[in-house]
Amino acid sequence: MELLRKLLFPFAILYGGITTLRNYLYFINVFKRTSFSTPTIVVGNLSVGGTGKTPMVEYIIRLLKDQYQIATLSRGYKRKSEGFFLADENTTMEQIGDEPFQYHHKFDNISVAVDAKRVNGIENILKLKSDTQAIVLDDAYQHLAVKGGFNILLTTYDEPYYNDYMLPTGNLRESRKGASRADIIVVTKCPSSLSIDNQNLIVKKLKLKPGQLSFFTYIEFSKLAYSKSDSITVEQLRNEEFLMVAGIAKPQSFFDHLKCEKTICLTFPDHHHFSPADIELILSKAKENKIITTEKDYVRLNGLIPSDKLYYLPIQTSFLNNHEEFDKTILNYVGSSSRNG
Numbered sequence: 001m002e003l004l005r006k007l008l009f010p011f012a013i014l015y016g017g018i019t020t021l022r023n024y025l026y027f028i029n030v031f032k033r034t035s036f037s038t039p040t041i042v043v044g045n046l047s048v049g050g051t052g053k054t055p056m057v058e059y060i061i062r063l064l065k066d067q068y069q070i071a072t073l074s075r076g077y078k079r080k081s082e083g084f085f086l087a088d089e090n091t092t093m094e095q096i097g098d099e100p101f102q103y104h105h106k107f108d109n110i111s112v113a114v115d116a117k118r119v120n121g122i123e124n125i126l127k128l129k130s131d132t133q134a135i136v137l138d139d140a141y142q143h144l145a146v147k148g149g150f151n152i153l154l155t156t157y158d159e160p161y162y163n164d165y166m167l168p169t170g171n172l173r174e175s176r177k178g179a180s181r182a183d184i185i186v187v188t189k190c191p192s193s194l195s196i197d198n199q200n201l202i203v204k205k206l207k208l209k210p211g212q213l214s215f216f217t218y219i220e221f222s223k224l225a226y227s228k229s230d231s232i233t234v235e236q237l238r239n240e241e242f243l244m245v246a247g248i249a250k251p252q253s254f255f256d257h258l259k260c261e262k263t264i265c266l267t268f269p270d271h272h273h274f275s276p277a278d279i280e281l282i283l284s285k286a287k288e289n290k291i292i293t294t295e296k297d298y299v300r301l302n303g304l305i306p307s308d309k310l311y312y313l314p315i316q317t318s319f320l321n322n323h324e325e326f327d328k329t330i331l332n333y334v335g336s337s338s339r340n341g
Contacts, residue, residue, distance in 0.1 A: 044141025076114030
C-alpha cells in the first residue's frame with residue numbers, strides 16, 4: 001500500500017493543483033463566498049478523518065450553550081435524507097447521520113441541522129431558528145462558499161499536516177498552505193505527558209502566521225462505560241472478558257485504552273451502517289460477554305444489539321495547558337460578533 005501511494009505521487013501533484021486553483025478562485029471572488037453577521041465557528045482539518053472533530057465540536061458546545069442559543073451544522077455523512085434537515089424530537093440517526101445525532105441526543109436546547117450546502121443550511125437555520133446566536137460548522141474547513149467568522153484547524157500529534165502529502169500519496173485534502181486560514185491550530189490526540197519543550201518544537205514546525213494561536217489537546221476517556229440503563233467502571237471492565245467494536249477513523253487509541261490480553265477487537269469502516277450479517281458476527285464473537293463500543297458507534301448499534309450487552313465509552317477533548325486562553329478567545333469572538341450583529 002505504501003509503495004502504491006508513492007507511485008501515485010503525480011496524481012497528488014495534480015490534485016493539489018486543482019484544489020489550489022479552486023481555493024484561489026474563491027479568494028478572488030470568481031466563486032461566491034457568503035458571510036453572516038451571526039457568529040460562525042468552523043471546525044475542520046486538512047486531512048481526511050480521525051483528527052478529533054467530534055469531541056472538539058462538543059467542547060465548543062459545552063463552552064457556549066449556557067450563554068448563547070447555538071446551532072450545529074454538519075453534512076450528515078451517510079444519512080438517508082436529502083437537502084436541509086433540522087432535527088426534532090422524532091428525528092432518527094438515519095435521517096441526520098451518526099455525529100449530528102450524537103449532538104442532538106446529548107445536548108438539550110441546541111439546534112442540530114444537516115445540509116451538504118453549508119450556505120443554504122445556515123440560511124435555513126437562521127430562518128427557522130431566528131434566536132440563534134452562534135453556529136458551529138462541523139467539518140467545513142474546505143467549504144469556502146461560507147466565509148467562516150472563526151476557523152479552528154485540527155491536526156493530530158502522530159500525523160501532523162506539515163509531514164503529510166496530498167491525496168492519494170498522503171491524506172491531505174488540500175495544500176499545507178490551507179493552514180494559513182486558521183485562527184487557531186489545535187494539535188490533537190497528544191500524549192497527556194507531552195512536555196512544554198516538545199510542544200514548542202511542534203509550534204516551530206507549524207510556522208504560525210502573526211495572530212494565529214496554537215493549543216495542544218489529548219483525548220480523555222471516561223472512567224465509566226454506559227449502557228442504556230446501567231454503567232460499569234473501566235477498572236471493573238479490565239477484570240472481565242469483553243468484545244470491542246469500532247467503526248470510526250483511526251480507532252487504535254480506543255482499543256489501546258481498554259483492551260486486555262483476551263480482548264477481541266472488531267474494526268469496521270468509519271460511519272459504517274451495520275448490516276444483519278455484521279450484527280450476527282458481533283454477537284457470535286461476544287458470546288455472553290459485554291460489547292464495548294465508541295459513543296459514535298453506539299448511536300448506530302443501539303436497538304440492533306440487546307441493550308444489556310451494549311456499552312459505550314465516552315471521550316472528551318482536554319487541553320494540556322492554556323485552556324483558559326482558548327475559551328476566552330472563542331467567547332470573545334462570539335460575544336463581540338453578537339454585539340456587532
